[in-house]
Amino acid sequence: MLENVLFFEQPYRHFLCFDTFDETVVAQAGAVLSGPLPWEERVGDFFVTYRLDLRRLYMLRPDAPAFVRDDFLEALREQMQILFEVPLSADDIQVLGHRMVPGQRIGVHNDNPGLGYEGYRVVVQFTRDHSPEDGGLLNIHAGDEPEAVYQSIRPYPNMAFGFEMSAHSYHSVSPLTRRPRDALIFNFWHQGNTPAVERSVRQTLAPLFPDAALSASDPGERGLHRDGEVSATPNWPAPRAAQALLAEWGMGGAAQAGGLLLAAARSCAPEPVRSPEVSAAMARLGFAPDAPLPVSEAIHAAAQANVGLSTDPDTLRAALVLAVWVASAPSRMFTHEHWRRCAAQVRPWAHRLPMRAMHLAETLFPEWPQAGTG
Numbered sequence: 001m002l003e004n005v006l007f008f009e010q011p012y013r014h015f016l017c018f019d020t021f022d023e024t025v026v027a028q029a030g031a032v033l034s035g036p037l038p039w040e041e042r043v044g045d046f047f048v049t050y051r052l053d054l055r056r057l058y059m060l061r062p063d064a065p066a067f068v069r070d071d072f073l074e075a076l077r078e079q080m081q082i083l084f085e086v087p088l089s090a091d092d093i094q095v096l097g098h099r100m101v102p103g104q105r106i107g108v109h110n111d112n113p114g115l116g117y118e119g120y121r122v123v124v125q126f127t128r129d130h131s132p133e134d135g136g137l138l139n140i141h142a143g144d145e146p147e148a149v150y151q152s153i154r155p156y157p158n159m160a161f162g163f164e165m166s167a168h169s170y171h172s173v174s175p176l177t178r179r180p181r182d183a184l185i186f187n188f189w190h191q192g193n194t195p196a197v198e199r200s201v202r203q204t205l206a207p208l209f210p211d212a213a214l215s216a217s218d219p220g221e222r223g224l225h226r227d228g229e230v231s232a233t234p235n236w237p238a239p240r241a242a243q244a245l246l247a248e249w250g251m252g253g254a255a256q257a258g259g260l261l262l263a264a265a266r267s268c269a270p271e272p273v274r275s276p277e278v279s280a281a282m283a284r285l286g287f288a289p290d291a292p293l294p295v296s297e298a299i300h301a302a303a304q305a306n307v308g309l310s311t312d313p314d315t316l317r318a319a320l321v322l323a324v325w326v327a328s329a330p331s332r333m334f335t336h337e338h339w340r341r342c343a344a345q346v347r348p349w350a351h352r353l354p355m356r357a358m359h360l361a362e363t364l365f366p367e368w369p370q371a372g373t374g
């Protein structure tokens with residue numbers, strides 16, 4: 001499967017493959033998608049489509065087609081890991097049927113992954129004898145404007161479009177005019193952003209801020225079409241959460257101030273009115289309280305200079321990076337690059353962190369590449 005893949009870095013990481021699965025799987029997929037299915041209509045502000053969770057539908061059924069079986073999906077996951085060079089969860093693979101009928105369309109969107117959402121997707125087409133007048137072209141966009149079409153792709157049986165979901169992964173499907181367009185969608189979760197990670201983050205943060213709106217994402221919305229730059233929790237107080245986490249781990253005032261400032265510095269929102277907590281943390285670390293927020297290296301250095309000799313720099317950095325990572329998770333879009341940078345600063349020193357922080361580090365930053373595989 002997925003041989004002779006054409007991989008592109010621009011306008012975002014994606015691939016095309018014109019010969020995705022072998023003949024028996026293609027025949028099964030065609031038969032399943034064109035047969036009677038209890039399709040569910042899904043309507044959002046920029047799309048109307050039908051979808052169905054086929055892996056769940058065929059769970060434990062003896063007639064389950066190959067493309068929902070564990071060994072098949074495991075092989076597909078391994079290919080995806082190799083193509084995108086990221087660790088993907090073996091426990092969270094979703095297979096959806098996706099049908100669009102005349103009149104339906106999907107506007108420009110990016111499927112940007114918030115906390116707990118899938119981050120890698122392969123859409124495999126099973127629409128036969130498509131002609132240009134049928135509509136239903138997949139457009140890859142270079143930006144969020146409808147005109148910014150980088151490439152248009154006609155649905156072709158057994159053709160795959162695989163992509164990394166991010167702030168840049170804009171795409172759309174032009175309106176269908178004549179007949180249905182059928183596809184399978186395979187969704188994969190980065191190991192650092194699984195539903196289990198989401199649960200663990202929420203369980204950690206909820207007791208610290210019982211009043212904040214930290215609503216869990218809706219599992220029924222996973223695997224669907226999304227759009228946006230920010231997550232569903234825009235007013236989440238990440239800086240205060242970082243501070244509270246460090247306090248809970250028994251770290252002193254300088255570390256807490258460092259965590260608060262790092263989280264404030266990385267929430268790219270313009271600083272409207274300087275909060276009293278930020279001014280206090282600036283003062284605690286020896287910055288002028290109303291000076292602009294320092295860059296993160298200056299915050300790390302100031303925290304280190306103020307914690308005293310009892311905390312070594314690597315452990316302090318690991319604690320700060322972990323606290324900020326967890327605290328910002330509800331209001332952040334996941335990216336592999338950011339995860340990898342944080343993992344490199346946290347994982348080697350996780351065993352020196354307080355017990356609860358160590359467990360969190362192990363859940364959020366699982367070993368990758370696995371020890372021994374280079």
Ligand SMILES: O=C(O)CCC(=O)C(=O)O
Nearest residue numbers: 106123138173183185225
């Ligand atoms: O059906 C397609 O070609 C792509 C639909 C879509 O927006 C998606 O699967 O993310």
Ligand SMILES: [Fe+2]
Nearest residue numbers: 111171225226
């Ligand atoms: Fe999409």
